[in-house]
Amino acid sequence: MKHVNDDPRFLRGAPVRQQILSDVASYVAKAGRVGRLVSIMIGDTPEVAVYIRGQARAADQVGLPFDQQVWPGDITQDECKRRIQAMNDDSDVLGIILQRPVPAHINVRSLQSAIHPLKDVEGMNPASVGNIIYNDVALAPCTAAAAVELIRATGLPMEGLEVVMIGHSEIVGKPAAMMLMAEGATVTVCHHMTRSVAMHSRRADVVVVAVGKAHLVGADMIKPGAAVIDIGINQTEDGIVGDVETDAVKEIAGWVTPVPGGVGPVTVAILMRNAIVAHQRQMAAGWLD
């Protein structure tokens, strides 16, 4: 995509990411030793490698030790759980990232629940999700929090903002809806059973799309001047695209996040921010000196 860098209608992730990472870096510099982030990959899943590299790079940038562990593909569920519990008790482990996918014999949900909420930097434990429902939104799932940060970056006041969320996944749509609601937005959640998504999206000040279907949102679905946050990542013949017809929507919308270069870069920065939130909470809980 051309001109992503100079067209002001593109809501780019890079500046938001930079700001978050630099805030995290100064926190880490001040805090001294904060423990390490542990990334767990179970079995050999090459498609995960690119994400892990991105996380490692961000961790390096903010000065957080990043421990990349690869566990054998035939490891048992019990052994995974035992290792995670040992990390829960290890004060040198600041946070735990469980990379997905995992081998078929591993129950990922039960492992996510085994990660202590104070070390759950991905915000996946049911208790972490519950905290978001209860307006305690500091440790949120990274993609949902990234969407919220990008909306904030537009400068639109959250109170009374009409937000339409297309897609109601557990990791993105629902937590983002709760977080925006906590800030005063009126949120409507649409999905595959919604009678007319366009009827909703056309009245929205902000449209957040997280479905995973290329070309899903066209210009006719957007109110002039709205902000469009595109969380979709779709591999197509034309390369990686989001769920939004970006070029057409850009002519109508006030802001649209590019794919790639929009939500993605912010997501990793949020992971780092979650790590320092985890640090603050572990300190407050008396786990650390």
Add this chain to the structure above:
Amino acid sequence: MSAAVIDGKAFAANVRGQIAEHVQRLKDENGITPGLAVILVGEDPASEVYVAAKHKQTVEVGMASFEHKLPADVPEAELFALIDQLNADPTVHGILCQFPVPDHLNERDVVARIDPAKDVDGLSVVNAGLLASGEQGLVSCTPLGCLMLLRDQLGNMSGKEAVVIGRSNLFGKPMGQLLLKENCTVTIAHSRTADLPEVSRRADILVAAVGRAEMVKGDWIKPGATVIDVGITRIPHPDKPGKTKLLGDVDYAEATQVAAAVTPVPGGVGPMTIACLLANTLTACCRAHGLTEPAGLTA
């Protein structure tokens, strides 16, 4: 046009009847009696009335009822020790602490102490998270009661426009999640919503839970909508000096002219709450023993 009245009192009695039958079967076939423990701290008269009502209905459906009354100045450690003991007690399948508790106790900490599998009020963060994650947990009683009424009234809700007014942790948010689970398109509106009447008028299913008497007028309601009124405001009775009267969030007289069905206040959602508490206790008991859960009594 005059709306159908959704009779929560009769429906709740029916739910309790189903629970009683199931409890009898559990006793006969498995030798298990579901048990509900209620903790009351202090002597708040309203709480005592609620606790007495819960006790009465628990016994009526054939469950064991365990009441624990603690003095208002009970130290937190002592309350927690009781909760720990109930968590470990296999004859107790549901535990609830009647709120409000005295100021020296923190409600969220109290709920967090209860084993999520026995948290039959469905108030713990873990149960809130399980609901939001689409996983099996216990759903708080009032939203569950509204869901049961809606299912009975509408059957399949897939694709319907649902608007919940009120974003409270205890009601609005779980209600929104439950309606999403039914495949409704859900808007949670609240005090900061720019145009509340306009948003409300979109709704095929309108659920009001803000606690402002008769706020929802007839022209806020889409013709043919189903309206669930969760609000309760007590006002001095207009005709009987010294008496009080309960009002909902919906202007009932106006709503009945527009809606297809409306819950009255009182007698609509209110009676469902204890019925759902018993339903949750039964569900928790079945899960604890690895038995099939009763149909239609959970989300």
